[in-house]
Amino acid sequence: MxxxxxxxxxxxxxxxxxxxxxxxxxxxxxxxxxxxxxxxxxxxxxxxxxxxxxxxxxxxxxxxxxxxxxxxxxxxxxxxxVAGAAAQPETSEKQDDERLFLIMLKTGFEYTPIVRSAFMYASLAAAMGFDTVVYCVQAGADTMVKSKIEELDQSTPGQPTILQRFSEARTMDVRVEVCEQTANVRGIGAEDLMEGVTLKGGAVLIDYAARAAGQLTF
Structure with missing residues (x-):
């Protein structure tokens, strides 16, 4: 190098x-x-x-x-x-602020119904035409680790699992992102995450929150 x-x-x-x-x-x-x-x-x-x-x-x-x-x-x-007016951060592929919906997930495996609900509402928002992103912080980041999602999911038999709700959301083109600073602290690498989940810096969350037409926290 x-x-x-x-x-x-x-x-x-x-x-x-x-x-x-x-x-x-x-x-x-x-x-x-x-x-x-x-x-x-x-x-x-x-x-x-x-x-x-x-x-x-x-x-x-x-x-x-x-x-x-x-x-x-x-x-x-x-x-x-540099001279000129401030540029907008490149945080998402779509820039229609009126159609951006943010879901922040901070709950982990200690209460799986909340995690499932986060992805259920994400799918609903996407079905309503919103460009939807689930941004995971704190313990929420752990729920996107592929080696843990099946092992630690405490969903009651007969109910949807976190993996099922996650898969539904991804099918609806919901973007799922994990705070990179949280990942660093918790020892989570990009290779540890579920397929399609990406790492994004904390400043991206602030930009999403400022631009979103609506947001929910779980």
């Missing part, structure tokens, strides 16, 4: 003592004092900052120039201040 080319920076801030979202917040404040075209280097040790850099930069109409490899847990990202 070729080493990352290190760009010349106009300013550098050290955020090694800050945890997510601290490095992003400090970078945003510093960029506000810089001129168009200047490059800011942010030194950090927080792995949870990395997944949100692209979404954050697009919101500011900034450009991520480079992200270095980690050395001893430390890495840097370089962001350039």
């Amino acid at each position: 070729c080493p990352v080319a290190i760009p010349k920076s106009d300013r550098t801030i050290d955020c090694q003592d800050l945890i997510y979202p601290g490095p992003i917040l400090e970078a945003e404040k510093t960029l506000g004092t810089m001129t168009i075209g200047q490059v800011l280097e942010v030194i950090t040790t927080d792995a949870n900052t990395r997944p949100d850099l692209k979404t954050w930069a697009k919101r500011l109409n900034a450009e991520i120039v480079a992200i270095t490899d980690e050395t001893g847990g430390q890495y840097s990202f370089f962001v350039r201040k």
Whole structure:
């Protein structure tokens, strides 16, 4: 693998003592004092900052120039201040805000009826024509791990299982996403997830919530 080319920076801030979202917040404040075209280097040790850099930069109409490899847990990202109006983050394939419906799932296997309900309502929203996304955080992320979904599902015999409700939702083109920061904390990798489930940074959830025509939390 070729080493990352290190760009010349106009300013550098050290955020090694800050945890997510601290490095992003400090970078945003510093960029506000810089001129168009200047490059800011942010030194950090927080792995949870990395997944949100692209979404954050697009919101500011900034450009991520480079992200270095980690050395001893430390890495840097370089962001350039760009002219023009702020761009919209690339968070979904569809951008019709009036038809976006958000379901946030934070409940895990400790109460499977709630998990099943989340996917049932997701299927219903999709059937009503909404571009529907189920975004999983906290214990909800565990329910999308393929090695756990059948083993830990406590559904009563004769009732639909989580897997059945999940499959119904996917058939209806419901997008299912897991918070990447949650996944990092819980030791969940992309390869551990059910087929069709993707990892998305936490900033994506904020964007969904701001744009959604409706939302439910389970």
